[in-house]
Each structure stands twice: as structure tokens, then as C-alpha cells.
Amino acid sequence: MVQRFLAILLILAGLGGIGFGVATATVLRESDTVVATATPSGDGTMVVTEPGVLGLVDDQVTVRATVPEGQKVTLALGSDVDVLGWVGDDPFDSVTGLSSWETLSVAPGTAAAPEEEAAEGEETDEAPAEKPSTGPDPAGSDMWISEVSGETTVSMRWTEQPGRVVLLAAGVGKNAEAPTLELTWPRQASTPYLWPGVLGGALLLILGVFMAIGARRSAKRSAGKGRSPSAVRTRQPDPDLPRRDAAFGIDGEGSSPAGHEPAVGFPPALGDPAEGGTAVYPPVRPELPGRDRPELRPVQSPVQSPVQSPMPRPEPDLTEPEHTRSWGAPAPFGGAAPITPPPVPEQAPEPVAAPVASVRGIRRRRGQAPGAAPAAGAQPPAQRTPFGGTAPEQGPAPSETPSAAQADQADPAASAASGRPMTRRELRMREQAQRRAATGAMPAVPAAEPEPEPEAEQPQTPSSRAAAWRQTWGVTGNDGGN
Amino acid sequence: MPRSRARSRVRRRGAGCLAATAAVALLAVGCTVEPPTPVADEPVVAAVVSEAQELKILDRVSGVVAEADRADEARSLASRLSGPALAMRQAELKVAAAEVDGTRLTDLSLEMQQVVLPSEQGWPRSSYGIGVQPKGKGTPVLAAFEQASAREQYKLWGYVQLLPNTTMPRFADPALGSPAVAADDTTLKATPEAAVAQYASVLTVGERSQYAGAFTDDDELRRLLRSYGKLQVDAIEAKDGKGAFKIAYEPTKDPVKAVRTVDGGALVLGAMISQETVRAEERWKLAPLTPSARALWADTEQTNVVRVVYRDMVALYVPPADSDAPVSLVGHHRVPYAVAND
Structure with a gap:
């Protein structure tokens, strides 16, 4: 009885401690x-x-x-x-x-x-x-x-x-x-009591729970000794044991009475789900899946880690949500309706970032690709440098004016790339999405231009593509250089 | 029996709840922090004017001076100029207004290469500034500022042109501030007040002054006065006349200003009034020689006497009492402000 009371007290104190800890971080938190x-x-x-x-x-x-x-x-x-x-x-x-x-x-x-x-x-x-x-x-x-x-x-x-x-x-x-x-x-409104309160409270709570379990178990044990009929009564409706007894050909009818009962004190501890046992085991069970989870993770992580392997995944994965997450603009892939909004805010942040120059940079790079491919292609960050590329002299003048608008569209991608790398494929996907969103209202010019770009990119060494892919997937091995 | 047990259980549970609540409340009360008490930095030895403040002051003063120059009127000067500086600048403006060939106003743009800041916490407070070398000819300006009381602004109190090739004495770091020296301070070779008075005597009677020994043998100002007098007398004698040049210096009632140098000496600024008289024989008709005096002269009737009254300011370095060095002139400025023919 004392044990139960103590358990309740502990549980209450634990809850109180948790509540207090949380309260100090919320209601009782000092003003800033x-x-x-x-x-x-x-x-x-x-x-x-x-x-x-x-x-x-x-x-x-x-x-x-x-x-x-x-x-x-x-x-x-x-x-x-x-x-x-x-x-x-x-x-x-x-x-x-x-x-x-x-x-x-x-x-x-x-x-x-x-x-x-x-x-x-x-x-x-x-x-x-x-x-x-x-x-x-x-x-x-x-x-x-x-x-x-x-x-x-x-x-x-x-x-x-x-x-x-x-x-x-x-x-x-x-x-x-x-x-x-x-x-x-x-003022630094610190919450010094939050974690001590929560952890201490949790500890008390756990202690209390265990004590309650112990109390109940001992109570049950004593009850088992004292009030065997009741134990029998609960046993009787249990369909398993008699049947099993029957299956084994043991004279279940004879063995079930009180003669067995003293032993009942032990079996529940071993896993008998009946009676008060139901209250005992649930807390244990959640731990099992928890223990399982770490085992699951290693299974999952290999799925992510083969990122380094050349190119197998990116193409088939196009529609996977992870991809959209990788550059944070899922809308283009979402469907017709949500497609339109995202391109607008994304164009906005990059109004001054020298769109023409960046396009030029891309072109120039494309032009250079045959000659300077190995060097440029070898570095994944090279994908970024062209966007900020100077030396506009090399940019082909004729196609510049029509692509000014398109430059703005291509540039958000570039700017996104500066924050988070973006591959040609993603760029293309965006383009497509935007085109889809525009539903023909926009001239086909923007569509025509960016298309060749990924193609132009591909002739470069596969390693650059792999690197780009790696960047897309957030493998940060190359980010150190940026 | 079971009921009573249940009741006692309920009671105990209630007590537990109460205890828990009390504990939480106690904790909540315990975590209230007392407000802090102010902890002031100890007073430190430092200039009472920061360099940043001094720059602001210089800007404000030069702004007022420039404004007065532009408007060619001296009334607004009083807001930022006081004492000898105000009188001198007004005289300069008067001459400038009378002059036909442009102005000869002292450059008071107050761009300083060094500032000497006050360390006294009381008032009046004085600060000094040594100007940068002007682009054209001329020498840097040494200016003194005074804040007469806490509710007044810093005002330009006096200024001199430093002598060419002058080495200024060293002053304490501006962050620390330099203490002012009282007019009757006796730790110097001569008290600041006495030094100015003695120098006036030396300027008036030259080597014959009993104080001549305490000053450098000759200095720029004395040479200038000598040559100027000689020039005028020569001009008369060139025409077979007999002429005489006399100059008399006298400190004004303005208090002198002095600031301690690192070596224990002092830089002393004092205002004086000087009157130079050129006298020829009876029938002669004389006119002032310098353009500024001539501008003041205008159409005053010419007689055999030309009397020009100047406002002067001198800056002297007075070494500490135990020093062998003489009192030396570091800068001076003189502006004619009145002329007379008798």
C-alpha cells in the first residue's frame, strides 16, 4: 500500500516536474x-x-x-x-x-x-x-x-x-x-529549468510507474496467494490453455483446479498476457520496436549512400519526392494547379544578378566545352562558376536579346544552384514545368533554348554529371570547395 | 474496513497532490531573480572631451566662422567665438570689408593635426588644436577653445600663426588630457601671466628690457617689428626727413591661457594690444604702410603721425622652473583694428 502511494506520489511529482519544466519555458518564461x-x-x-x-x-x-x-x-x-x-x-x-x-x-x-x-x-x-x-x-x-x-x-x-x-x-x-x-x-530569457524539470520529472515518472508495476505485481501475488478462486475464475475463460491441454492429451480438467494455482504466481512474469499483465507489458513492448528501428536504419541508409555510384538512379527517380525536395521547389512536379506560383517567387529574388552575363557564361562554357572539357568538366563546382562568369566578350551576341527573358528564367535556377546545387536535368524539369504552367500562353522561345543546354552539358565528362547529381542529392563532398 | 482504506488512500493521494503542487510553486518562487544593482565603472583619469567630441566642436566652430566670412558680418561670430579671438576676428572682418584687394582673413578651417584636450572636470575647460600645414604659404594655426561653463558651448578663444620652423612642445596623449595651468602657477620659469607681461615689455623696449634675458635672444616677432619700423623710418629718411618708429605692447585684461606640457612646462597664450607710432617732422604727411592698416585708414586726413593699434596674441613656451631653457615664442598673430593721425 505504501509502495502504491509512493508510486502515485512519484508519478505526480514527475508529472509536476515535467509540467513545471515546460511551464518555465512557456507560461512562466521570462520576457525577452x-x-x-x-x-x-x-x-x-x-x-x-x-x-x-x-x-x-x-x-x-x-x-x-x-x-x-x-x-x-x-x-x-x-x-x-x-x-x-x-x-x-x-x-x-x-x-x-x-x-x-x-x-x-x-x-x-x-x-x-x-x-x-x-x-x-x-x-x-x-x-x-x-x-x-x-x-x-x-x-x-x-x-x-x-x-x-x-x-x-x-x-x-x-x-x-x-x-x-x-x-x-x-x-x-x-x-x-x-x-x-x-x-x-x-534579456536572454533562458530556460534553465526546462530540461532539468522535464528529465527529472520523467525520471520520477518512470520510477513511479515501475513502482506502481511492482506494487501491483506484489499485490497480485499476494492476491494470488490469498484469493486463489478469483485467479481461477480469470483463468477459466481463457480458451488457450484448456485447449492446449486437450491437444496434448493431458487431463486438463483435472489439472486446472487449485493445485496449479500456486504456480500462477510465476507464469505471469514470464509472459502470460492475462489479468493485470496487460497493464504490465505494453510499456515493454514499445521498446522492442524501438530496438528494432536502429536495425532498420542500416538497411535504409545503404539506399541513400549509393549516391556515389555513377548515374543509375537519377533518371528513373525523376518523380520521386526526394528530388523535388532536393531543391526545395516541389511545385513544378506537383501538378497543373500549383505549378504556376512557384516560378514567380523564384524569379523575383534574382532581379539584379546579371542575367545576361550568366547566360553568356553558360554559352561561353558550352562553346569552350570541346576544348576545355576535361579541365572544366572534372570539377563539379565548375557548374557554378560559369554563372558568375565574367569575360562576356565570348558570349555570342546574336542570340542574346531573345534570350533575355529566358535568362531570367534560367537564372533562378542558377541562383538556386548557388544556394543549393542544381543539375541540368533539374533545370530542364523546371523549364518543362514552367512551360506546362504557361499552357502555351508563353512563346515557345524559352522552351527551345534551355533544352539544348542539358544536352550541351552532357558531352562533358561523366564525372561532372555525377558530381552534379551528387550535389543534387546533397552529398556534400564537393561543397567544401565553394 | 476497505472503505476506510480507500478513504485514507484518497486522502493520501490528495496530500501527495498538494505536496507536488507546493513543490512546483516553491520552485517557481525560487527561480525569480532579483534585479541587478548598477555597477558603475570607476572614474578614470581621462580627458573630459573625447577626440570625437573635439572634432565635432571644431566643425561647429569653423562652420560658424565660415558662415560669418560668407555673410561678411561679425555678429554671428559670438555664438562660437569669445574673448580675444572674437575681437581679432571682428577686426579681421573689418579690415577685409575695407580692403579692396581681397581679404586677408586667417584661415580658420580648423583642420587639426593634433589636439590638446582638457583633463579638468570642472569649468572653464580649455582645449587646443594645432592645425595642419596650409596648402599655400603660411604656417599652421594654433587655436585655443574655451567652455566657460557647463551650459555654454566651446568657443574659439584665441588663435595664432605658428612661427616657421617651430618645434611644438610635447603634450599628453589626447585620451588622457592635459591639465590646465593656472595664471599664477609658480612651477614655471615665470607664471603664465608674468611671462606674457614680460614678453610685452621685451617687445616694447627690446634688449633694454630687464626681462630680455629670460627670453630667447631674438625671435621672429621682434625681428619683424624691427624691420617693419626700420622700413618706415627708411622711407622717411629716403626723402631727407627725420622719422621715428615706436611700438608699445601691453597685455589686455583677458586672462591668459596655459596648458601643461609633458616636460612640466606650459604653453601660454596671452592677448595683447600694441600701438605703433610713426612720426615724421611737422610738415610731413604720412600714410600707413601695410595694406591692412591702409584699408582702415581709408580717407583719414594725413598728418605727420600714423598711429596703428593692433590686437595681438602671442603663444609662448614657458619651461619649468628648473630648466635652463629660455621662454620662447612659438606663434603670434596681430590684426590692426584702429588707426589715428595724431
Whole structure:
């Protein structure tokens, strides 16, 4: 009984731990930013942060100052000496730190150091000459590292640097009030309790489950000893045993009664599915397929690895989903309806990428192929280089203009190739798909052009094709060179 | 009996639930982090003006100067010029306005090859800049800036043209800043204030000054004044007249500015007023010799006396008290601002 209670407790604790771990990463997760507000208390028109406050939570801080509608407010960043010197003898509020995660602690500011006060002598003559309610404007001083002025609300960003940089926020003008300051820092919202919670909880849960199993089993055992009739009763309807007994010619009728029962305590452990055993075995069974899976994988992986073998697969596999996945544009193969959209977004990303030059590059390469085939063809990356190829002089001028549009179409493929390699075959497939999508509305020109390209490519050494194929399949052996 | 057992089981289960919930709640409470307390960097010895700030200041000042030059009016200068520099620039603009053959304004584009930044945290603060060698003829400018109080801007306080072939004393790294030297600082061969006053005496009476020994034997300015006077007297004597040239220097009431050099000496800038008088015999009619003075002269009636009043600024290097080196002139600037015929 105690064991069962403990098991329940453990299960509950485990669930709780998991729940708590998940909750800390979701519901209880800290916000990504810390937003703290300082509400000025004093009768001054200025708020000054103490050194270190701006970088309190993170080096990046966004400051926002708000004054009543229509009033002017200025934010200025300067060294503490400069700022306190500027403030002089005027009353101000000092932001001393965070009193909570949402509130900045504000205290009446203390006047600048005596030597500065002395220096400020002449200036304080001027400042109090104005109405005390008129907020002096710090904007424009040579001393500020950064400043911003505006009406009602202004904000500025600051990346904390070594030194004693402080913020001066001042309400400006007649009847000015000290601005309300809001500092926002980004925060790494870590989830330190997620995995400990989940793993620990899972451990407890498993422990609890095992304990429950144990408890039940022992309970059953004791029940088997104590309440044999009930065990018999459950046994009786079982169709297998009697029949088997009959088949073996054993006098099943005679052997079944209580005389056998003491032994029942053991058989369930060996695999008898009856009774409470059903609750026991399911957890075990899922493990078996799990154990099987690793065995399955080696069987599957050889299927993928023969990629290196020359060319056997690519052609027959045309319609396989893996192919479409390989360049991430499955739509062309999907069917008539979804075909059309993909080409459009794919053309868009490559508006400036010198389409003509790339086409030229292709052509030039084709032209060169007979001569320079071994060298160029040997390297799989050569497939890419032509697209960015310079030396446009060699590009055949006449066919350029008609192919400009087509270049745009061919180019997305090229650009795709730059991200993920793309073979001629894929290119052709795309072309076909696009043609199909266009359903004849587009002139046949684009169709005519790209067709020969794969053909032109093929005369090159088979290794390049193999390499291209390899790239298509994501075999990254050659990507190191790019 | 079984019922009571079941009840106790339920009760225990409930207790377990409660315990689990409490544990979770405790954990949740335990993970709230206290907000950090600000940790400020310790104050360090550094210039109170960064080089970047100084560049901004230089830009702003030269912008105002350029604007005033363009508009040919001196009123707007006051926003960024003060003290002797304001008076001198106004005098320059006055001469420039009177001159027919173009202006002779000092180039105050304030492109600096070196800046000397203040290290005092209080006010007034002073910074200095040594200009780059101008493209044409002429020598670099040495300019001094002052921020009189925290709520004021840095203003050009004074400027001189450095003497040719002058080696400037070394100053502390701009990042550290150079301390200002008080006008009555006694660690120098002469206090900055005294040095300027003594130099005025030397300029006025030359070698006969009792302070002549403390200064370099001769310097560019003294040679210039001598040759200038001689030129005027010669012009009179060339026509069989008798002429006399007299010059009198006097420090103004403007406070001197001084900044510490690495060797413990100081660079001192002081403003002076000088008056030169050329006197011929009774019947003679004289006119000023220099174009700038002539521009001011305009149609003033000619007599046997030409009196030109200048605004001067001198920059002196005053070595530390225990040094054998003499006080030396590193730069000067003079602008005529008034003429008289008596």
C-alpha cells in the first residue's frame, strides 16, 4: 500500500516536474525584454541616471522619455561629470537602479561636486533668473555623446560602453515637468529549468510507474496467494490453455483446479498476457520496436549512400519526392494547379544578378566545352562558376536579346544552384514545368533554348554529371570547395 | 474496513497532490531573480572631451566662422567665438570689408593635426588644436577653445600663426588630457601671466628690457617689428626727413591661457594690444604702410603721425622652473583694428 502511494506520489511529482519544466519555458518564461519605468517624484524638470544604470541588464538599452502632451523633452547622453555639471544646482531626480523588474528607483538628485558647483557659479546666476518652472534645454551642447529632442515622447538607443555615461532627460520649456523615463533592455530569457524539470520529472515518472508495476505485481501475488478462486475464475475463460491441454492429451480438467494455482504466481512474469499483465507489458513492448528501428536504419541508409555510384538512379527517380525536395521547389512536379506560383517567387529574388552575363557564361562554357572539357568538366563546382562568369566578350551576341527573358528564367535556377546545387536535368524539369504552367500562353522561345543546354552539358565528362547529381542529392563532398 | 482504506488512500493521494503542487510553486518562487544593482565603472583619469567630441566642436566652430566670412558680418561670430579671438576676428572682418584687394582673413578651417584636450572636470575647460600645414604659404594655426561653463558651448578663444620652423612642445596623449595651468602657477620659469607681461615689455623696449634675458635672444616677432619700423623710418629718411618708429605692447585684461606640457612646462597664450607710432617732422604727411592698416585708414586726413593699434596674441613656451631653457615664442598673430593721425 505504501509502495502504491509512493508510486502515485512519484508519478505526480514527475508529472509536476515535467509540467513545471515546460511551464518555465512557456507560461512562466521570462520576457525577452526588461521594461522598467521611473516616475519622477521631485519638482525638478530633469531626470539623471546614475552611472551603470543604463547598462544594468544589458548593454543595449532603449530609453523612452514621456512628458505631458505638447511639451518638449530632450534626452542627452554624456559623461556623469558633464551631465551633473550641466544640471548644476537645479533640482533633479536621480535614477539609482531597479527597485523591481518593472520599476526604477528614483531619488532626489544630489548636487554636483563642490568644485563643479564653484565653476557653475556664473551659470547658476543665469538659470534661476528664469522662472523655476521653465525647464532648461540641454539640447545642442557640445558635451553630449548623443541627444534627441522632440515633443511628448522621444526615445533613443544606446549601447553601453566603458566609462561613466549617464542619461539626462529634461522636460523643456514653461511649466515643464520631469519626464517619465522608461528603460528597455533585451534579456536572454533562458530556460534553465526546462530540461532539468522535464528529465527529472520523467525520471520520477518512470520510477513511479515501475513502482506502481511492482506494487501491483506484489499485490497480485499476494492476491494470488490469498484469493486463489478469483485467479481461477480469470483463468477459466481463457480458451488457450484448456485447449492446449486437450491437444496434448493431458487431463486438463483435472489439472486446472487449485493445485496449479500456486504456480500462477510465476507464469505471469514470464509472459502470460492475462489479468493485470496487460497493464504490465505494453510499456515493454514499445521498446522492442524501438530496438528494432536502429536495425532498420542500416538497411535504409545503404539506399541513400549509393549516391556515389555513377548515374543509375537519377533518371528513373525523376518523380520521386526526394528530388523535388532536393531543391526545395516541389511545385513544378506537383501538378497543373500549383505549378504556376512557384516560378514567380523564384524569379523575383534574382532581379539584379546579371542575367545576361550568366547566360553568356553558360554559352561561353558550352562553346569552350570541346576544348576545355576535361579541365572544366572534372570539377563539379565548375557548374557554378560559369554563372558568375565574367569575360562576356565570348558570349555570342546574336542570340542574346531573345534570350533575355529566358535568362531570367534560367537564372533562378542558377541562383538556386548557388544556394543549393542544381543539375541540368533539374533545370530542364523546371523549364518543362514552367512551360506546362504557361499552357502555351508563353512563346515557345524559352522552351527551345534551355533544352539544348542539358544536352550541351552532357558531352562533358561523366564525372561532372555525377558530381552534379551528387550535389543534387546533397552529398556534400564537393561543397567544401565553394 | 476497505472503505476506510480507500478513504485514507484518497486522502493520501490528495496530500501527495498538494505536496507536488507546493513543490512546483516553491520552485517557481525560487527561480525569480532579483534585479541587478548598477555597477558603475570607476572614474578614470581621462580627458573630459573625447577626440570625437573635439572634432565635432571644431566643425561647429569653423562652420560658424565660415558662415560669418560668407555673410561678411561679425555678429554671428559670438555664438562660437569669445574673448580675444572674437575681437581679432571682428577686426579681421573689418579690415577685409575695407580692403579692396581681397581679404586677408586667417584661415580658420580648423583642420587639426593634433589636439590638446582638457583633463579638468570642472569649468572653464580649455582645449587646443594645432592645425595642419596650409596648402599655400603660411604656417599652421594654433587655436585655443574655451567652455566657460557647463551650459555654454566651446568657443574659439584665441588663435595664432605658428612661427616657421617651430618645434611644438610635447603634450599628453589626447585620451588622457592635459591639465590646465593656472595664471599664477609658480612651477614655471615665470607664471603664465608674468611671462606674457614680460614678453610685452621685451617687445616694447627690446634688449633694454630687464626681462630680455629670460627670453630667447631674438625671435621672429621682434625681428619683424624691427624691420617693419626700420622700413618706415627708411622711407622717411629716403626723402631727407627725420622719422621715428615706436611700438608699445601691453597685455589686455583677458586672462591668459596655459596648458601643461609633458616636460612640466606650459604653453601660454596671452592677448595683447600694441600701438605703433610713426612720426615724421611737422610738415610731413604720412600714410600707413601695410595694406591692412591702409584699408582702415581709408580717407583719414594725413598728418605727420600714423598711429596703428593692433590686437595681438602671442603663444609662448614657458619651461619649468628648473630648466635652463629660455621662454620662447612659438606663434603670434596681430590684426590692426584702429588707426589715428595724431
